[in-house]
Amino acid sequence: MTMLPETTEKKLGLVIDLDTCVGCQACATSCKEWNAQGYSAPLEDEDPRGKDPHGPWLNRIHGYEVLDEVREDSRIVHFPRSCLHCETPACVIVCPTGASYKRAEDGIVLVNPDTCIGCKLCSWACPYGAREYDVKEGIMRKCTLCVDRIYNENFAEEDRIPACVRACPTSARHYGDLGDPNSDVSKLVKERGGFDLLPEMGYKPTNKYLPPRKRRDQAEEGREALPKSDRSMVDRLFALADSLLSGKAGPH
Amino acid sequence: MELDVPWTDHYGRTHKTMVGRPVSMHAMRGISAHANGFQTCRAVHLLQILLGTIDAPGGFRYKAPYPRPIPPAIKPTGKSGQVFPNEPLPGPPLGFVTSPDDLLIDEKGTPQRIDKAYSWDAPLAAHGMMHMVITNAAKKDPYGIDVLFMYMANMSWNSAMNVPDTIKYLTMKDETTGDYVIPKIIYSDAYASEMVHYADLILPDTTYLERWDCISLLDRPISEADGPADSIRQPVVAPDRDVRPFQTVLLDLGARLGLPGMTTAEGKPRYPGGYEDYIVNHERAPGIGPLAGYRGVDGTLSGKGAPNPDQLKRYIKNGCHFFHELAPEQKYFKHVNKIYLDFATGFGLIEAPNAIIHQLYCEPLQKFKLAAEGHGAVQPPETHRKRLIEAFDPIPNWYPPFEGKMIDETKFPMHAVTQRPMAMYHAWGSQNQWLRQILGRNWLYIAHQRAASLGIKDGDWVTLTSHHGQIRAQAKLMNGVNPDTVWTWNAIGKRSGTWGLENNAPESKQGFLLNHLISELLPEREGGYRFSNSDPVTGQAAWYDLRVRLEKAADVNGLSAPQFPDLKPVRAAQ
Numbered sequence A: 001m002t003m004l005p006e007t008t009e010k011k012l013g014l015v016i017d018l019d020t021c022v023g024c025q026a027c028a029t030s031c032k033e034w035n036a037q038g039y040s041a042p043l044e045d046e047d048p049r050g051k052d053p054h055g056p057w058l059n060r061i062h063g064y065e066v067l068d069e070v071r072e073d074s075r076i077v078h079f080p081r082s083c084l085h086c087e088t089p090a091c092v093i094v095c096p097t098g099a100s101y102k103r104a105e106d107g108i109v110l111v112n113p114d115t116c117i118g119c120k121l122c123s124w125a126c127p128y129g130a131r132e133y134d135v136k137e138g139i140m141r142k143c144t145l146c147v148d149r150i151y152n153e154n155f156a157e158e159d160r161i162p163a164c165v166r167a168c169p170t171s172a173r174h175y176g177d178l179g180d181p182n183s184d185v186s187k188l189v190k191e192r193g194g195f196d197l198l199p200e201m202g203y204k205p206t207n208k209y210l211p212p213r214k215r216r217d218q219a220e221e222g223r224e225a226l227p228k229s230d231r232s233m234v235d236r237l238f239a240l241a242d243s244l245l246s247g248k249a250g251p252h
Numbered sequence B: 001m002e003l004d005v006p007w008t009d010h011y012g013r014t015h016k017t018m019v020g021r022p023v024s025m026h027a028m029r030g031i032s033a034h035a036n037g038f039q040t041c042r043a044v045h046l047l048q049i050l051l052g053t054i055d056a057p058g059g060f061r062y063k064a065p066y067p068r069p070i071p072p073a074i075k076p077t078g079k080s081g082q083v084f085p086n087e088p089l090p091g092p093p094l095g096f097v098t099s100p101d102d103l104l105i106d107e108k109g110t111p112q113r114i115d116k117a118y119s120w121d122a123p124l125a126a127h128g129m130m131h132m133v134i135t136n137a138a139k140k141d142p143y144g145i146d147v148l149f150m151y152m153a154n155m156s157w158n159s160a161m162n163v164p165d166t167i168k169y170l171t172m173k174d175e176t177t178g179d180y181v182i183p184k185i186i187y188s189d190a191y192a193s194e195m196v197h198y199a200d201l202i203l204p205d206t207t208y209l210e211r212w213d214c215i216s217l218l219d220r221p222i223s224e225a226d227g228p229a230d231s232i233r234q235p236v237v238a239p240d241r242d243v244r245p246f247q248t249v250l251l252d253l254g255a256r257l258g259l260p261g262m263t264t265a266e267g268k269p270r271y272p273g274g275y276e277d278y279i280v281n282h283e284r285a286p287g288i289g290p291l292a293g294y295r296g297v298d299g300t301l302s303g304k305g306a307p308n309p310d311q312l313k314r315y316i317k318n319g320c321h322f323f324h325e326l327a328p329e330q331k332y333f334k335h336v337n338k339i340y341l342d343f344a345t346g347f348g349l350i351e352a353p354n355a356i357i358h359q360l361y362c363e364p365l366q367k368f369k370l371a372a373e374g375h376g377a378v379q380p381p382e383t384h385r386k387r388l389i390e391a392f393d394p395i396p397n398w399y400p401p402f403e404g405k406m407i408d409e410t411k412f413p414m415h416a417v418t419q420r421p422m423a424m425y426h427a428w429g430s431q432n433q434w435l436r437q438i439l440g441r442n443w444l445y446i447a448h449q450r451a452a453s454l455g456i457k458d459g460d461w462v463t464l465t466s467h468h469g470q471i472r473a474q475a476k477l478m479n480g481v482n483p484d485t486v487w488t489w490n491a492i493g494k495r496s497g498t499w500g501l502e503n504n505a506p507e508s509k510q511g512f513l514l515n516h517l518i519s520e521l522l523p524e525r526e527g528g529y530r531f532s533n534s535d536p537v538t539g540q541a542a543w544y545d546l547r548v549r550l551e552k553a554a555d556v557n558g559l560s561a562p563q564f565p566d567l568k569p570v571r572a573a574q
């Protein structure tokens, strides 16, 4: 059994916007790229050119089609999934060697590759599927919140953020201290109604997700009635354009 | 919508504010990939013009190098009498024709280019017609060729219409002489793509990480609506294989062939330092080169200026890009904004500060239409007249796409389209071991409702049949697709034995292409002529006109069809 710190000075984590994530996978490949070459061991793949290529990833993006039964239409929601750096995670408690631990200073949950024995208890204890077993190394792997970037003084200030946040082309990923109610990420969570995944599990995830916004045709505010024709010059010009573009039959 | 910014129009009148209309439109190039694509694009733009949203606040905005004169003053070269063996082309191969006089045809109306661009088949083919080259060369129509030289275009696979016949053409022999109909193929690629296997000479290219590149205002820059911008790529790793950057190889070949632009007066290579030398020192016109930033001997000039030997260093120092932000009064209505037009002239984007007037009525199109109606000295052959009259309407019109009109739509009631997966959007190498874990095979996506009516369940095998061919693929059902359309990811299907993948890779065993269903030629028309499957105005390949029939199929060992014979992995030449 491994003990959790009672409190942490900071609660560093990610806020992921399900509204603007387009499922481009840039965060997944940047995560793999960064973490395959620095902290811990390379994230090696098996059967990379063959029938069933697979290997550990610290961040994966799943695409779902969500059906609205009432409206009979659907939307695609992309769901990026990585460790949520929970406040009270059983993944740490079940670790028999102390390899899995939660840092008191910033709340990051890490695995020490030297003392991890690959027993996989932690991955059973994580309800989010955030831990992946590295067959080649025989150890457990998970998101490090890019601990080797965020404090790295050799980096320019703007690069001292997680690789996935840096890579996201739509700024759907935000990084900061969720323990500080005045931080940008905390404000964003408040403003957009950010939520916890599976709160009923009682793990108190640090990472938050922002819900997809309502579709424009469902939103109540900001709707304007279409103006009625006033037969002005401009109006008639539009009518002409309309007849040109839709009224005229094709030449066949 | 109004910005509190005064500006001056091309008549010199000052306006106190910039009045806009917040209507922006998002359209991508797929719109043009139909036989009626050009006129559809014109219709969209006409609507923008009438709505007053062109380069207005809240509307569609130009990015440099646009706006450009309409049409730009460059004409294509290659009329009969302009091209001679062993001599360079005396002008640019691509340009903008404005009347039948500009076509690259002979007195009989025969196309002069192997792709038949700028002929009566596709008069305004400003991009050329890559998709027709192999077919035309194999059919020796308009003529046979000695050498086919291509760069990074997977023309025996996912860049070709009608893959099975294209493969046949690439290896076809003349029955009497026994020689290949396309005698020599030279091909350059960074990867062991399907096309590499058909080359006599392979020029192995570097990847983007191993070479210099410029994303130039003379081509397709990174630009911003707020001002011109361009960028470079610099090598970040040294090649560990026997490869060379293709652009450097081209300059080398050009120098060896003695091409005037690539050699000095003494016949020495003009850019001995390779492509990076060219990027810095090439001038298209005095002071105008591939990169707009840090020009002039001391790097203080933008747009126009003498080459600066330190230009690449300056780009690197600035994060590999250059951006010139326009002044607030230059940012909108650029086509008629005097201060902008003056700036653009000085910067080298346009030649003179003349207003760029949008054409509601397109005179160049009307000239072609009149020729087809029997006016003027240069007239199309009988076979082409009707089609030209239909398509070259000077006011945007709509006509049904040819593949729908020339085949029985009741037999092929559905549409089939592809899109490129976002994860692979700007990666040439979807065989990459990480990317193939994300998407190693494709599926055919079908609307639930349509699938139910055909008895197709999620994961079933289906056949898709066009007037030209048939494929077998595995189905996935979804709601977010029009019931009359099926779609799949583009270029995920690979041929077995290619791209350094093992023969049992899902890319080849379950992956598939729609390309096999798409004919590069339309069915015969009056007079027996087969036009290319393209927009009759621009020659743009009509990929998205594809019509299909969907049926449930048997699972044949879990394999997609067609399956082609395995290719043997490419080995380095001894």
Ligand code: SF4
Pocket: A082, A083, A084, A085, A086, A089, A090, A091, A092, A109, A125, A126, A127, A128, A129, A130, A131, A142, A203
């Ligand atoms: S998400 Fe899973 S691995 Fe991460 S801290 Fe929570 S329980 Fe542990």
Ligand code: SF4
Pocket: A030, A031, A032, A034, A035, A058, A059, A082, A142, A143, A144, A145, A146, A162, A163, A164, A165
């Ligand atoms: S924070 Fe770092 S380790 Fe975690 S998902 Fe992002 S890139 Fe991967």
Ligand code: SF4
Pocket: A020, A021, A022, A023, A024, A025, A026, A027, A028, A061, A078, A080, A167, A168, A169, A170, A171, A172, A173
């Ligand atoms: S990079 Fe951003 S947009 Fe792309 S999948 Fe990740 S979170 Fe989504």
